[in-house]
Amino acid sequence: MGRASDRRTVVRIDGGGSTSTRRTDTLAAEEPLEIRVRPKPLAVTMRTPGDDLDLAIGFLLTEGIIGGADDVVTAQLCAGAETPNTYNVVDVVLAADVPPPATDPTRNFYTTSSCGVCGKASIDAVRTRSRFDVADDPVTVAAGVLAGLPDRLRAAQRVFDRTGGLHAAGLFTAGGDLVAIREDVGRHNAVDKVIGWAVRERRLPLAGHLLLVSGRASFELTQKAWMAGLPILAAVSAPSTLAADLAAEAGMTLVGFLRGATMNVYSRAERVKP
Template sequence: MAATGPAHAPDTSPAHTVVVKVGPDTLVAEEPLEIRVGTAGTPRPPLAVTMRTPGDDLDLAIGFLLTEGIIRAAGDVRTAQLCAGDQEANTYNVVDVTLAAGVPMPQVDPARNFYTTSSCGVCGKASIDAVRTRSLFDVTGDGVRVTPSVLAGLPEALREGQRAFRTTGGLHAAGLFTADGRLVCLREDVGRHNAVDKVIGWAVRQDRLPLVGHILMVSGRASFELCQKAWMAGIPVLAAVSAPSTLAVDLAAEAGLTLVGFLRGQSFNVYAGGQRVAGLEQQTGPAARSAAAPAATAPGPGSRP
C-alpha cells in the first residue's frame, strides 16, 4: 500500500517569465603584471606581481611603489617603461622601473615579497609590520571643507566616467575629485586597490603630490589598505559607496583623514574627520550621519558603538 502525504494546494502565484539570451558577452580582462625594480646598470628583479586589468600600467606601477613607501616622489624614478615599449600594448605584462641614484633598493625578502590578487592588495605580506607604511604627508592640517551636496553627487559622477564598467559590469573605479566636486582623474580596474594605485601613480607622474584639498572616491568598500594609500598620497578625504572596516576607521582617525562610507543617494556616514564636512564640525563620536541637506547627526548603518 502506498503512503500518502499531505495534499498540496495548487500554485496560484503569478507566473514569472524567464528570458534567456544566447550570444557573446563582454568580459573584463584580468592579467598578471610583474613590476621589476632596480638601479641603473644592474639587473632589475621582480618585486611584485599583481592581477589587474591591462591599461595605465605605468601609473599602476608608480602608484604601487609610492603607496608601499618604496619611492617618495616622481624624482625617485629614473625610468619606467613597458617591456614591449612605451608605444605598444603591454603584451609581456611587465613594467621595468629604474630607481634614481641614491634611492635605496627595496628589500626583497618574505616581508617584501608581494603577490596581490584582484581582491586583495596586501596578500603575501609576511607580518603585520610589513603591512603598515608611514606617510610623508601630514594631512591633519589640511583645512579643506566639503559640503554634503558635493559628497552626495560623487557616486553618480564616478559612474558617469566608468565607460568600461558600463560594458562589462565587472570593474571597480577610483576617482580623484576637487573639493567642489570636479573630477580630476578616474581609473578602472578589476582590483579596487589597483584602481587607486593607478590614480595615485598618475598624480605622482604629474608631480601633484601631496594631493591637498582633494577627495578620493571609490566604488567599493573602504578598507584599511585604501585608507593607507590615500594617506600616502596626502589625500585628506576618502569616500566609498560601501562600508569601511574597523581598521580603516582606526587608521583614518590616527592619520587625520576624513572617512565617509555608505555614500548612496542623499545620505552617508562620516566615520572620522567630521570637521571637514559642512554641518558636522561639532559632531562628537566615531560616526555621524549626514545628508545632502546640512543637518542630521544620528549614527547610521555600519556605525561603530
C-alpha cells in the same frame, strides 16, 4: 598590449530554464602584471590592462618605496620572457640615492585583484607611514557635493558600461570637479593607478582633494590615500574597523555608505559641511 575587456560566448537562460539562447558577453579583462625594480622582480598583481605605468608608480609610492617622481629614472612597459607578445611587465629604474626595496627573497609581493596586502610577509610590513601630514589640511567639502560624486564617478566609467565588472577610483576637488579616474578589477589597483598618475604629474601631496572609491573602504585603501596626502576618502560602501582606526590616527576624513543624500562620517566630520 592587453585590452581592458574581451568577448566570450555564453548561454543565456531565462524563465527559470524555460528558454536558452547563445550570445556574446563582454567581460572585464584580468591579467598578471609583474613590477620589476631593476634588476629584481618585486611584485605581481592581477589587474585590468591599461594605465600600467600609473599602476606601477602608484604601487611603489603607496608601499613607501618611492616618495615622488624624482625617485624614478625610467619606467617602461615591456614584454615578458615567456609571453613576448603580451606586455605584462613594468621595468622601473630608481634614482641612485633611493634605497632598493627590502624584500624577502623567498616571498615577493603577490596581490590578487581583491587583495592589496596579500603578499606581505609579516604583520609589521603591512603598515607604511606617510610622509604627508593630512591632519592639518584645512579643506572642507559640502555634503551636497559629496552626495553627487557617486553619480559623477559612475558616469565616467567607460569600461564598466560594457562589462559591469570593474571598480573605480576618482580623484575630485573639494568643489566636486573630477580630476582623474581609473578602473580596474581590483579596488587597490584602481587607487594605485590614480595615485601613480598624480605622481607622474607631480601633484603630490594631494592636499585639498578627495578620493572616491566604488566599493568599500578597506585598510589598504585608507593607507594608500594617506600615502598620497589625501585628506578625505569616501566610499559608496562600508569601511572596516582598521580603516576607521587608521583614518582617525592619520587625521583623515573617512566617509562611508555614500548613497544618495545619506552618508556616514567616521572621522574628522568637521570637514563635511551642510
